[in-house]
Amino acid sequence: MNPQWLKSRTLWICGMLTILILLTGCWSRREIEDLGITIGAAVDIGKETPVEQEFEEQGGDYSKQNALTLTYQMVQPGQSSTSDKGGGEKNYRNISVTGDSLYEDTREIALMQARPIFGQHYKVIVISDKVARKFNMRLLFDFFIREQEFRPSCLVLICKGEARSALDQKDKSEFPSMRLLSITNNRYRSTRILKPMSLSKLLPEINSSSSFLLQNVITAEGEVKFAGAAVIYGKTGKLIGFLNEEDLESINWMTAKVKGGVLKSYDSHTGQPILYEITSMKSKIRPHIEGNRISFDVEIESDGRLGEQWENGNGFDNRFIRRVEEETVKQVRKRIDKMLHRIQKEYRADVIGLDQYVRIYYPRTWEKIKKDWDDKFANASIRYRVKVKIKEFGTTSIKVH
16 A cells, blocks of 8 residues: 555544534524514613613613613514414514613613524614604614624614614514515516615715715604605714605606506696606716806606506507606606705705715816715706607507507
8 A cells, every 4th residue: 555645544534534623513603582583673862661661670770871762573483474373463573772872771671581682683673753853873883783693684764753663563563673675676666765774885885974865764653654754964974864765766667667656747738647657767867067056967767657647548649648748747846946945055965975976077176076965956057858759558569659
């Protein structure tokens, strides 16, 4: 037998045995039954719950200021997103803790629950509008960004009212956090849903001191609805106001960040409603800088179908189709004019994202004006053209010639 071969064989066997010894098991594993799987969080202005007040009366207090109330949504053991325990029992539990440190609040739950917070399944973070008006976003999200267990893909929302109310609902068959996340998937059905803002996308916006939008959610009698967007001002990092649903729709038209939806206008001849359904959309934005004057040219084009009309006998008439296109364009322009006035004159905040076009086309100039960009944007001239083409009549699948 070849001595060299025997030596190599022996070294190989020794190496394999060493690897097997080192890989005998998952030394850091954590059993799923021992984890408090958390899928959502909400932040409100501090207000102690009755349970917290009673704990303090019995000596369960520590040094803190009641600045913020952090609510976690935890999955009940043995439950799934499709389970229904029946009898009106919820398949989740919301736990609220009040203090002045979100990190400390999280660790406080370890004194109350056998299964401490496990956040690698986070779906959504909801911030109260009162909190967003009071605290800078950079400071508010410092904990969420630093904490390793928070998922970068976690959705961020603003709630007009109490944020933790968005983590509760009448329907006991699904998790509220999952429901909020799932609504963002309906952008192919509505132009009034903002492109999702995740934790990872929020970080660059905060660091660049840019103004931006966060989807607003409202609640009523255990139900939730996406309703417009919150305006976060770049210089302060705080909420300064809201855009309504039509304003948000207009921004989505300008940026073509839509997958589908409808737009209602009214026939100028009959006054009856007509519905245009979007099948495709694109926009082209070109900035211009001449001295101190900044302007933008925006071209918006959309193809779609006649979704609904309330006038007898005109559904297949080309003259009527052209009139529907004209009325749709008028409605789009009317809404865009209203939206531009609001963000340029009232809020003076570029929440459309036009700064990115200036940065790309005029990089040297951008470095000089980026600190005062929102003020520059407020005085910029924005020209736009809207073109709408109806190519189908809906389910009839008959093309317009």
